[in-house]
Amino acid sequence: MGSLNVDQTTALWIVLTVTLVVWLGIWGYLWFLHGRIRRLEQEMRRRESLTDQESAHAARRR
Amino acid sequence: MKCERWADIAKIALGLWMVAVIAGAFLWVPPDWAVVEGERTGLGEGVRIVFFHIPVAWVTVLAFVISSIWSIVYLVRRRRQDDHRAVNAAGLGIVFCLLATLSGSLFARITWGSFWNWDPRETTIFFLLLFYAAYFALRAAVSDEGRRATLGAAYNILGLVVSPFLVFVAPRLASLAGLHPDLIGSFGGGLPIGPRTMTVFLAALAGFTGVFIWAYMLANRVSRLEDALEEASWAA
Numbered sequence: 001m002g003s004l005n006v007d008q009t010t011a012l013w014i015v016l017t018v019t020l021v022v023w024l025g026i027w028g029y030l031w032f033l034h035g036r037i038r039r040l041e042q043e044m045r046r047r048e049s050l051t052d053q054e055s056a057h058a059a060r061r062r
Numbered sequence: 063m064k065c066e067r068w069a070d071i072a073k074i075a076l077g078l079w080m081v082a083v084i085a086g087a088f089l090w091v092p093p094d095w096a097v098v099e100g101e102r103t104g105l106g107e108g109v110r111i112v113f114f115h116i117p118v119a120w121v122t123v124l125a126f127v128i129s130s131i132w133s134i135v136y137l138v139r140r141r142r143q144d145d146h147r148a149v150n151a152a153g154l155g156i157v158f159c160l161l162a163t164l165s166g167s168l169f170a171r172i173t174w175g176s177f178w179n180w181d182p183r184e185t186t187i188f189f190l191l192l193f194y195a196a197y198f199a200l201r202a203a204v205s206d207e208g209r210r211a212t213l214g215a216a217y218n219i220l221g222l223v224v225s226p227f228l229v230f231v232a233p234r235l236a237s238l239a240g241l242h243p244d245l246i247g248s249f250g251g252g253l254p255i256g257p258r259t260m261t262v263f264l265a266a267l268a269g270f271t272g273v274f275i276w277a278y279m280l281a282n283r284v285s286r287l288e289d290a291l292e293e294a295s296w297a298a
Binding site for chain 1: 066069073076077080081084085088089107114273276277280283284287290291294
């Protein structure tokens with residue numbers, strides 16, 4: 001395997017940068033997922049309340 | 063709404079916390095620690111991997127133990143949601159276990175020159191992966207939902223003993239002493255572990271635990287949504 005000729009400090013900075021990028025990617029993905037789940041939950045609640053209102057209307061008409 | 067705002071603050075705090083952990087592990091921990099400890103373990107500067115490898119292994123065990131506890135709760139209460147919680151924890155446990163295996167392989171490559179050496183610790187983590195792969199295989203093999211949950215939960219209870227044993231006990235048995243450096247032992251074992259090293263290590267443990275908690279909560283919310291969707295489709 002070929003080796004990259006960099007001094008120890010540069011190597012440390014490279015590893016630090018890569019680790020940070022990986023972490024920010026994971027964090028960003030979790031944040032994005034959290035937002036989507038939150039929106040789905042809100043939509044679900046909205047639909048549930050609509051269904052409840054509709055059934056209450058139907059009961060009153062009867 | 064207020065709760066969601068606190069959740070957002072916690073997420074941002076976790077993001078910054080982990081950035082600080084990563085920066086601390088590479089820049090704040092004194093280089094002489096890496097030199098002394100790296101020489102002892104043969105890792106050189108690569109010894110800094112302990113700030114990631116050990117917390118990930120710790121979260122693996124935490125996830126599997128939580129999964130087993132929810133399996134016990136399922137067998138007692140028979141609630142579908144408890145089974146989902148057990149499955150989600152086991153799934154995340156496997157992800158963290160793979161991360162621990164990969165970071166351990168890097169460890170091995172730096173120290174012993176090859177990625178895999180069948181060292182006792184590598185072997186036990188391999189068994190742990192097999193154990194949970196079998197859990198998911200068992201679940202996939204049963205089509206009836208109730209039976210699948212019951213069988214899975216009964217099997218998963220074993221994990222309460224298996225995962226701590228394979229990660230913490232088996233590799234330390236005298237008869238299995240291998241090449242892997244006992245870094246946790248060294249933290250209590252008289253080596254000059256300075257306050258900075260210990261601070262970053264403990265902060266990393268807390269940070270990775272936070273990442274697990276966040277991911278676990280998301281997975282459970284997805285399961286609840288799936289359940290609600292299924293109920294709605296039945297009602298329609």
